Amino acid sequence: MYAQLVKTAGTGVKTREEMSDEERNFQDRVDRDEKIEPKDWMPDDYRATLIRQIGQHAHSEIVGQLPEGNWITRAPTLERKAILLAKVQDEAGHGLYLYCAAETLGVSRDELTEELLSGRMKYSSIFNYPTLNWADIGAVGWLVDGAAIMNQVPLQRTSYGPYSRAMIRICKEESFHQRQGYDIMMKMAEGSEAQRRMAQDALNRFWYPSLMMFGPSDKDSVHSAQSLAWKIKIDTNDELRQRFVDQTVPQAKYLGLTIPDENLKWNEERGAHDFSEPDWAEFFNVIKGKGPCNVERMEARVNAWEDGAWVRDGLLAHGRKKSAARTAAE
């Protein structure tokens, strides 16, 4: 999940009696699964929450280029290099769709970028973990894109039209990414002893951070209830995490890899796997900037933005000269 701990604006779910006419009408439309479009009336808190959520998702796509970019220059074959380049290009494209979706809510890409670079807005905690061996690129596709899909498939039905449409486009590509990631893992798992070691090492390091992607348990959260009622959240964090574990366990087994959790076992009664919670203290540390790569990730983004200022200014100035020349010619 690329949007974690998104604080829902407002005071919680209102009863029908507490709602204004506009609010009631809005909620009815959401309940009927009608899509809310940019020009429609919407509660301020709905708009504010969506901006946070879509913005955080967009930032995650952008920062998410970095851990994978870390291996583009070291990809082991031309084909792997091409696949990874295509994936990272897709992720940048996802960022673009999402910034466009956020723009329909009245916030510009530059404003959101400022929020990210100043640290006021976050991106997914997962991208603060390093990619240390080539199997990490497999693990990222398999687990990280896998977890993202888990969250984003239901969000295709989200109430906000532009967000829903962005999700539909994105999900198609994410499932490619996951398959390609798993394919790398297969090659590694079938490979030499060193390669199997890389694969297991990658799984060891990425397992719990992947579980953290869904955010802490939100069963008691009032905020979460409001987001669910507005259908900008479709499932709870725990439901998504469970689904992810249940899907991933057999895949790991097929690879002959061991998920680093001694408590992991099938629970006949629940019809689901029991598993250990990730270390939530670590999660909150990462969110607060104390993850293994937070400093590097932010530094990379800030430098890219600052070093690129002259380029953006130059192209803008040229654009203005051109349109001035056009006007003069008319």
Place this chain on the structure above:
Amino acid sequence: MADQKALFEFLLRMGDNSLILGHRVSEWCGLSPVLEEDIALANTALDLIGQTQFWLGLAGEVEGKARSADDLAFLRDAWDFRNVLLVELPNGDFGQTLMRQFLYDAWSSIMLGRLMTSSDARVAEIAAKASKEVAYHVERSGDTVVGLGDGTEESHKRMQAALDYLWPYVGEMFDGDEVDAAMVAAGIAPDPAGLREEYDAFVGKVLNQATLTVPTDVFHHKGGRTGYMHTEHLGHLLTSMQWLQRAYPGATW
């Protein structure tokens, strides 16, 4: 039949140009000045790596020693690379990267155009496919060079500096030797010197639009396409590019 050794050399030159430039461009991943450029640069790198697979794949076939495109890319040392020096130069700032791209794209689009009528059908086929991609690259890099050259005072200054730095590496693309003579004789590829006039006219026009001044010094560096003397930069590039293949010989990825 054409001299297979010469053909192999020629194909290495084509493949190594796109491999090394594609690698350089891929170093920009996630670090561009604006999201659209991240996407465009990744796309350019992707096309160049795709072209590499064709050129080096054919090179391996022609050589006849069962070397794959990957073997050629990842298991040769610097002295066996046949790319021009221009493409192995470091990225520098975004302006330098785009100027290098434009200077290369302009050559590449003309070269591929000629290769489409190659007497070797395999060469003609790769050129036809690649030329579509490169037509787009040169349009884009040309537009960016114009936009930044004729942008602000600072962007102009940076683009002129990039041009001044890169220009002495342009001439190598038009050098010829006995490999080229063999290609010309077999009707496989044109004489590199024969591309110069069209190149100068096209590049001159774009750089003029960009309000940039083409250096008048005709001196140029050489040693890349013959492999006689690469820059110090190539070894470092290969060090990261070839790391996994070298550290874990024989593994399947």
